Amino acid sequence: MNLSENDLWLLSYYRSSEINGALFFGRVARTMRPSKLQAEVTHHFADEAQHARYWTECINDLDCDPIRLRGSYQDQYLQAAGMPANLMEIMAITQVFEKRVIGQYHQHLKAPGLHPRIRQTIERIMEDERWHIKYVRDALTEMEGRYGAAHVAETVERFSQADQEVYAKTLAEYGERVAFLRAEAEAR
Amino acid sequence: MTVEAASFRGEISDSYSAIPPQNAIPVLLVASEAPLDARALTAGELTQVAALSGARRGALWLTARRALRLALAGTGRPTDTSAYPFPSPVASLSHSADLAVAAVLAADYDGVVGVGVDIELDRVPDPRTASFFLTESELGWLESVPTDEVPAVLTRLWTVKEALFKADPVNAETTLRDYQVADPAAMRGRATRSGEIDFQYVSLARPRGVLSVAVALSQSSLSQSWKVDPVQTVDFDLMASRISSLISVPIERLAPDATIAELVPDSFMFIEVAVDLQEEFDVILSQHDLKDVHTLGDLAELLQSRQVEQANV
Numbered sequence: 001m002n003l004s005e006n007d008l009w010l011l012s013y014y015r016s017s018e019i020n021g022a023l024f025f026g027r028v029a030r031t032m033r034p035s036k037l038q039a040e041v042t043h044h045f046a047d048e049a050q051h052a053r054y055w056t057e058c059i060n061d062l063d064c065d066p067i068r069l070r071g072s073y074q075d076q077y078l079q080a081a082g083m084p085a086n087l088m089e090i091m092a093i094t095q096v097f098e099k100r101v102i103g104q105y106h107q108h109l110k111a112p113g114l115h116p117r118i119r120q121t122i123e124r125i126m127e128d129e130r131w132h133i134k135y136v137r138d139a140l141t142e143m144e145g146r147y148g149a150a151h152v153a154e155t156v157e158r159f160s161q162a163d164q165e166v167y168a169k170t171l172a173e174y175g176e177r178v179a180f181l182r183a184e185a186e187a188r
Numbered sequence: 189m190t191v192e193a194a195s196f197r198g199e200i201s202d203s204y205s206a207i208p209p210q211n212a213i214p215v216l217l218v219a220s221e222a223p224l225d226a227r228a229l230t231a232g233e234l235t236q237v238a239a240l241s242g243a244r245r246g247a248l249w250l251t252a253r254r255a256l257r258l259a260l261a262g263t264g265r266p267t268d269t270s271a272y273p274f275p276s277p278v279a280s281l282s283h284s285a286d287l288a289v290a291a292v293l294a295a296d297y298d299g300v301v302g303v304g305v306d307i308e309l310d311r312v313p314d315p316r317t318a319s320f321f322l323t324e325s326e327l328g329w330l331e332s333v334p335t336d337e338v339p340a341v342l343t344r345l346w347t348v349k350e351a352l353f354k355a356d357p358v359n360a361e362t363t364l365r366d367y368q369v370a371d372p373a374a375m376r377g378r379a380t381r382s383g384e385i386d387f388q389y390v391s392l393a394r395p396r397g398v399l400s401v402a403v404a405l406s407q408s409s410l411s412q413s414w415k416v417d418p419v420q421t422v423d424f425d426l427m428a429s430r431i432s433s434l435i436s437v438p439i440e441r442l443a444p445d446a447t448i449a450e451l452v453p454d455s456f457m458f459i460e461v462a463v464d465l466q467e468e469f470d471v472i473l474s475q476h477d478l479k480d481v482h483t484l485g486d487l488a489e490l491l492q493s494r495q496v497e498q499a500n501v
Contacts, residue, residue, distance in 0.1 A: 027456060031434075031464035083455050085475040086466055090459070116332040123325040127370060147472065 002062040002115065011118070012067035015055035017101075020075070022048035028090055037087075040135045047128045058121040073100075073170065080169075081162035088140070088147045092155040095136045096163045102129045213388065214294035215303060215401050218259040221287050223250035232270025252281045252288035259292040275302050280354050284309040284397065291401050301385075302404035304354030306347040309397035312339040313346050321349050321364035322372075329372045340398075344391050345372060347400035352379055352387050355402040422469050422491040428484065430468060434461055444485030451484075471495050 003011070025045035032038040059066045077097065084090045105122045108114070144152050229237065233253065240246050253269045256279060260267045265278070272279050278293045280303045291305035315338060318327060322345060333341050349364040356362060362381065369379045369389075376390040379402070389402035420426060428442040435452055442451070452458045465487075466473055471494040481487050 024456065027460045028463065031460050031467060033467045078455070082475055083459055085459075085462055085473050085478050087463055088472075089475070090463065116328075120329040120332050123328055124371060127325065127368065 003059070003064050007118075008059065008064050009067060011055055011059050012069055013073075015052050015059070015066050016069040017073045018048050018052035018055060022046075022052060028087075032087070037139050040139070044132055044135075047132070051125045051128070054121050054124060058117055061117050062115065073097075073166070076166045076170065077162065080166045081159050086147075088143045088152060089155055089159075091136050091139050091143065092152065093159045095133065095140060095156060096159040098129060098132045098136060100163055100167065102126060102133065105129070213297055213300060213403050215291050215305075215403070216259050216262050216294050217289060217291050217305065217399070217401065218255045218262065219287055219289045220251055220255035220258065222254060223247055224254035224257060226250065229253075230268045230270060232268055236270050248283055248286075248288065251286070252283050252290065255288045255290035256281055256292070259290040263292045263294050265292065275304070275354055275357050275359060277301050277303070277357065279303060280305040280351075280401075282306045282350070282354075282399075284311065289399060293403075299405050300403050301406045302355035302357045304351040304356070304402045304404075305399065306350035306354065307394070307397065307399040308343050308347050309394065311343070311397070313342045315339075315342060318342060321346060323365055323368050326369060326372045341372075344375075344398045344400070345369070347398050348379070348389055348391060348402070351389055351400040351402035352381070352404075355387060355404040356381060356385060357404060358385075420468055422471075422488065422495050424485070424488045427465060427469075427488050427491065430464060431461055431484070434464055442484055444483060444488065446484050447482055448484065448487065449482070465491060469495055471498055 022045055025041055025048060029038060029042040029045050032041060056066055077093070078084075081093060084093050105126055109119060109122055140152055140156070226237075237246060237249055240249055256269045256272070257267050260269070260272075260279070274280065277300065278296070280291045282289050282291075282305045284307045287307065287309060289305055289307045291303055293300060293303055313321075318330060322330065326345065330338065330341065348369060349367055352367040352369075353359050353362065353364055356367075366381050367379055367387070368381070369377065371377045375392075377388070379387040379389055381387075386405045387402050388405065389400055391398055391400040424444060428439055431437075431451075432439040432442055435457060437451060448458070452461060462473060462478065465471075469491055471491055473490065473494065477490060477494070481490055
């Protein structure tokens with residue numbers, strides 16, 4: 001076994017969060033009218049499913065099997081922020097969430113002694129994540145006309161605050177499993 | 189949408205019967221080791237070959253043109269190869285050793301703006317040159333490749349990058365490092381140039397090397413105009429019918445006094461219902477609006493009032 005128990009848990013948590021992300025965007029995609037945004041959300045849905053596959057393969061390549069986790073970051077997130085009620089709110093929560101994901105993966109890349117296979121998986125996923133942020137940002141800008149620029153900004157701010165709360169809770173809750181992340185946060 | 193190099197043949201046969209998978213872009217590949225008969229050259233081709241210096245270059249050019257002619261004929265296109273300047277939206281050429289390969293789109297596709305092919309036989313890039321054609325993340329991935337597999341991987345990625353470069357309709361100022369492959373380990377997949385243009389590619393193992401084909405996809409093909417369904421006027425039966433199909437509950441159970449919490453206990457499912465109805469009836473609801481909605485009757489009233497209000501804005 002090439003992974004510590006904590007590392008295996010964390011990679012499995014990433015995998016579980018990607019699966020939940022795929023399920024979420026799949027459900028959103030099927031409710032939307034045909035549009036450029038619907039095509040992008042469908043693409044996003046496919047990306048998240050692929051990311052889950054990348055994590056499964058990465059964990060397997062390191063001679064382990066993923067741990068079956070039902071919970072994910074998104075669950076706690078929606079609990080704190082409240083359920084999005086419309087497409088703009090879905091895009092706003094997605095923007096905040098995607099930024100958190102990139103930040104999280106970026107910090108993980110800085111972890112000392114990171115296995116090259118894990119590094120490769122994170123870098124591969126981050127290529128897609130950058131596009132996710134771009135298309136969501138563009139969608140929110142376009143929605144300003146319909147929802148009002150101030151309302152869009154308020155909504156993003158509301159979800160950002162919830163995100164900070166949930167992230168702090170996650171670090172506290174999972175303690176040593178994500179110790180390297182807490183060390184990073186404290187060093188700032 | 190994927191690129192499908194459905195056929196690879198040394199000589200073209202009378203029929204082209206490859207059936208590409210759904211949504212695939214079929215590309216016909218033809219290889220040739222023999223030169224085109226100089227007596228068969230068109231005026232345009234004679235001008236082009238006359239501009240080449242050296243017998244070796246001339247022979248290679250004629251071999252490549254023979255492959256291209258065969259591929260053009262096989263796809264029903266005009267066969268004067270001088271009419272296809274490169275980079276071309278439909279054709280590409282490559283040669284390695286004495287073998288030339290032509291790639292031609294099997295049919296015209298609105299979204300495809302370029303085709304590229306590259307073949308490498310009996311040649312492996314020097315690993316020290318990897319940083320000249322791979323991006324930082326691709327180099328990072330290369331570190332995880334077992335040492336004995338690196339030469340084959342480098343050769344494959346070299347052909348992929350060359351094929352992407354040739355497929356790019358505006359490649360005058362680009363370098364191979366500008367092209368990012370989504371999954372360097374994959375024999376087929378997608379790639380991008382600095383987020384500006386997307387590509388699909390496929391690599392094929394050959395007995396003495398590897399060959400890759402790429403197609404460039406236009407941005408307009410990604411952001412095409414969409415046919416918009418007409419907006420419906422809210423009525424309870426229509427709303428109930430949509431909810432019934434979303435939550436798989438018989439419509440008979442969806443009376444105005446049915447409570448939403450009982451029908452849709454899963455909050456993700458409720459988001460799906462809420463967004464679907466907003467899309468269908470072209471209205472906007474907020475978290476605040478939904479707090480006061482308890483029954484399907486409440487929901488229908490809310491949608492109706494919002495539709496009227498928002499239509500008057």
